Amino acid sequence: DVYKRQVLYSGFTSKSSMVAQISGSDGLITIDSRWHETQGYSLEKEGAIESYLNPTTGRGYAHEIAAVQQSIENGALEQPEWTHKNSIDLASLLDQVQRLTKATLH
Known part of the structure; x- marks a missing residue:
């Protein structure tokens, strides 16, 4: 359906948990804290949550x-x-x- 919508929330300037969440009519993606250098994320769909690890190499360069x-x-x-x-x-x-x-x- 081309009319589905998604919303992303996160922030640098407000006091937040530094996770990013993308929510839509089919589910929720949560990018773990410090979303811009995350090591994993989870996908919630129909009440089930699957977590994925995505280790990074180093921090930055x-x-x-x-x-x-x-x-x-x-x-x-x-x-x-x-x-x-x-x-x-x-x-x-x-x-x-x-x-x-x-x-x-x-």
Whole structure:
């Protein structure tokens, strides 16, 4: 049915449990606390709950470090998934955000 709706709730600025929940007419998905670096999630459907573990590697840059190591071993200067131009574009975007929000780096 194309008219089904889902709702996502979570937040960084409010006092919350840091889980994310996506609810819809067929069930509920709960992404475990600290949803943005979760190790698992659960699916509740028709009263039954199934939990899934999804362990991550490291906290933050583990995948980037592995990609750099792979590039060095292969003699490549960049990865096709994230090029030097992508890095320059991101730095430019972050500079624009900083200017627009008058944010300062400490």
